[in-house]
Amino acid sequence: MKNTQKIKRIHLPINDQDIPVILGIVSSDQDYKLTLKLNKKLSISLKNADPADVNENDGKTNQFSRFSCTVAGNDTVYQLISNRTDKSFLINKLKNIDYLLLITDAGRSLSYDKIMTSIREIDSVSGVFKISFESISKDKNIGLLF
Secondary structure, X not given: OOOOOOOOOOOOOOOOOOOOEEEEEEEOOOHHHHHHHHHHHHOOOOEEEEEEEEXXXXXXXXXXXXXXXXXXXXXXXXXEEEOEEOOEEOOHHHOXXXXXXXXXXXXXXXXXXXXXHHHHOOOOEEEEEEEOHHHHOOOOOHHHHO
């Protein structure tokens, strides 16, 4: 006899404060160079963190570099994640984007337009785009961003 267990699904409500603002950055710099420039320009302290590991269908594992920092005063979390490694992409819909900057601001006190303007001033950055969460929410790797 087969023992069948019921699968219990739990739906967790997501509010706007749980979803980070996602900025796509197009840059010719290596990840560590861009991190140094972002730290200086935005007065933050991004540090190397565990990479995002993605297991592909062929059994290959791709690693996407990740840098992170938390600003203590206002509980703001910054994460810079590479969107490409070799010929693979973390978010396939965003093949023209090199890096994703995720900003989780619990108090919603930041001006994202000012942040985008500051990033655009970096010489090696050729574009900064605000990416809507809804546009990439169906991607299989979106869970790695949180």
